[in-house]
Amino acid sequence: MSAATCVFVLLSTLCGSTVVSGLLHRPTNVHLTSYNMDLVLKWGAPEGAASSVVYTAEYRSTVSNYRAGCVNISHLECDFSRLNTSISQYGKYSGRVRAQLGAESSDWVESNQINLDKDTVIGSPSVSLFSNGATIDVSITDPVFAVSTLRNAYSIATYNITYWKDGQEEKATSLSNIQQNRVILSELDLWTKYCVKVRINTERNHKGSNPSRTVCERTTSNEGVPWVAAVVTFVVMAIAVILVVVTVVYRKSISHFFCPKDALPQHFKEYLLAPPNSSMYLVTCNSQPPEEIYHQVSIIADNRPVEEGCASETEGTSFHKQSDIAVVER
Numbered sequence: 001m002s003a004a005t006c007v008f009v010l011l012s013t014l015c016g017s018t019v020v021s022g023l024l025h026r027p028t029n030v031h032l033t034s035y036n037m038d039l040v041l042k043w044g045a046p047e048g049a050a051s052s053v054v055y056t057a058e059y060r061s062t063v064s065n066y067r068a069g070c071v072n073i074s075h076l077e078c079d080f081s082r083l084n085t086s087i088s089q090y091g092k093y094s095g096r097v098r099a100q101l102g103a104e105s106s107d108w109v110e111s112n113q114i115n116l117d118k119d120t121v122i123g124s125p126s127v128s129l130f131s132n133g134a135t136i137d138v139s140i141t142d143p144v145f146a147v148s149t150l151r152n153a154y155s156i157a158t159y160n161i162t163y164w165k166d167g168q169e170e171k172a173t174s175l176s177n178i179q180q181n182r183v184i185l186s187e188l189d190l191w192t193k194y195c196v197k198v199r200i201n202t203e204r205n206h207k208g209s210n211p212s213r214t215v216c217e218r219t220t221s222n223e224g225v226p227w228v229a230a231v232v233t234f235v236v237m238a239i240a241v242i243l244v245v246v247t248v249v250y251r252k253s254i255s256h257f258f259c260p261k262d263a264l265p266q267h268f269k270e271y272l273l274a275p276p277n278s279s280m281y282l283v284t285c286n287s288q289p290p291e292e293i294y295h296q297v298s299i300i301a302d303n304r305p306v307e308e309g310c311a312s313e314t315e316g317t318s319f320h321k322q323s324d325i326a327v328v329e330r
Ligand SMILES: *[C@@H]1O[C@H](CO)[C@@H](O)[C@H](O)[C@H]1NC(C)=O
Pocket: 067, 068, 069, 083, 084, 085, 086
């Protein structure tokens, strides 16, 4: 055995014995948190703890005893909402944790108590914008909750939508208590970039949600309706696809049609290639166009009053009821 190994063995025996003989220190900074309705206990390592310390965390509601959460874990947090689906969105919870090293355990450290729906931090909604001429469509997606959903947990959840011209946030316009998750911002200036931020308001969680990321979009002109272009493009594409499919499916028949396998009989070809001798063809080719035969027609004014019932046709002459002009054919 080398000297270095001897020193190492001696040191580790000494250190181990001090921990085992003394009381294991308790975890520090224990606090229960909730983000988007999860339930997470967080803590710090005990003073002077060895790296091999493990932790056991438990939680309870006001109406139950402690339940197992995480057992013998080495990291410094435990997400109870991932372990157990029996957590209620309206529950009031607290947690506790203790450190363990070998057979030795620290005392339990209790956390703060939280009301899940009141105290959870509601995450940011996600916002997407769609510019449509002089208006901007805002569509809002709620944050995903670990337990329940936003609409389920809060009977009244509304959006505060703030929008402003890019670079003029101090002149922002706010729309509050919006219930729908799709809103159209109208009466905007044309060809202008607008930015939008959304927060969720609830009656029981007074903090409101974290604000969404700021998203910006530019308005265009009144006429520029992008969906018309989209529809036209779609139709053109669809026709092109159909043509391609038809060509592929009927390629045999099409190639037969243009390049027939069976050759024309020789006498047929000769007939088709021979100079035409039809008299009609020769006439149209050689002579001037035939003289057209027509009747001369002249128009004379007719000043006789037209009476009801006698506007009928006379021999060679026709009257029109409403006109003063008769056409005489000679
Ligand atoms: C979850 O909670 C139920 C009681 O509602 C309990 O019986 C069960 O052991 C718990 N599971 C975990 C993993 O903590």
